[in-house]
Amino acid sequence: MLRVLAVDDEKPLLEELLYLLRADDRVVSAEGACDATGALRRITRALESGPDGADAIDVVFLDIHMAGLTGLDIARLLAGFAQPPLIVFVTAHEGFAVQAFDLKAVDYVLKPVRPERLAEAVRRACDHLGRSAARQPPAPAGTAAVPPAVPAQHRRTEATAPGTGAAAAAAADRAQDLIAVELGGVTRFVAIADIAYVEAQGDYARLHTDAGSHLVRIPLSTLEERWAARGFVRIHRRHLVALRRIDELRLDAGTTSVRVGAAELQVSRRHARQLRDLLMRQATG
Structure with a gap:
């Protein structure tokens, strides 16, 4: 069973x-x-x-x-x-x-x-x-069963590795800090902390880091929900930005934009006030 x-x-x-x-x-x-x-x-x-x-x-x-x-x-x-x-x-x-x-x-x-x-x-x-x-094989009568031998490549000792449960828990925690991307058939892991902003591209999203960009098959709305607690803020229907990576907030003739590194991103009117409030709170600690 x-x-x-x-x-x-x-x-x-x-x-x-x-x-x-x-x-x-x-x-x-x-x-x-x-x-x-x-x-x-x-x-x-x-x-x-x-x-x-x-x-x-x-x-x-x-x-x-x-x-x-x-x-x-x-x-x-x-x-x-x-x-x-x-x-x-x-x-x-x-x-x-x-x-x-x-x-x-x-x-x-x-x-x-x-x-x-x-x-x-x-x-x-x-x-x-x-x-x-x-x-x-079954254990002889009156003796405790002995577990099968573990192959050498999978052996873990108390001195060199954590227990199974602790290691798996660590893997789960690490999984929450990374996002998998594919490039040329090879899976790589990008630290979420390295992502400056995300750009919607249909049902996909492009992750922008200082080192380059990566396309993932995840809608922007899904990332917005998952990463809200990590300080990512929706500023436009096309963009999600890491609040800590905003270098400048610009107001010009009634329009709002932000500078994130070398990129200048438009802020929609519906998101402008919330963004200004968040940046003010961040500035005042």
Whole structure:
């Protein structure tokens, strides 16, 4: 019987995946997470609980393209632990299969998900867990069971590395301070603190830093909501600005603009008063 976590940032697709998983008799529980941070927090609890604990997770059904960290990024983070949950990627993109199986994924399911194909992925996960259990010989009567040996590359000692739960929690915290961007098929991580302003480009957003710019598939409105507590302020329907990076506020013939480094950005009338108030509060501490 499998305990499952499904991760997808598109809510209707996540609900459909959970419906199909819960309909499978081999799945004893199926939870959902709609972003990478939520997924890492839930997986942290599972790792702290251990494979036989109340919060354990056997398999993560993981989307690849998500806002922030991708499914591949999450899988790479989990690969450093001795007993991570199994990974099944569920994606609309065929081109990541090689990377997925390099990360020891149990299966790679393409969207739209067909019930019979998902059932096959569940079977493979069950078979994999069965083989893993079979490799561990039963303990002799009267002795405590000894956990299987951990491969050298995954061993962690108290002197050199934090506990599993602490490390996963640190990974979750770090994930909140970074945003993943793709450039030439390579995923890089940009510190949110390095972003001066964000420019809307349809359903995408362009992140501007001192070193250059990066395009991410996240609407500006989503970033505005996520980063409000980090000091990012909407100044125009096209721009979101880090308040601390504003060098000048300019008023000229009834129009308002701000200078952020070498860029001069227009401030819409509906946002001008709020921006002036925020800058005044910042200046007065």
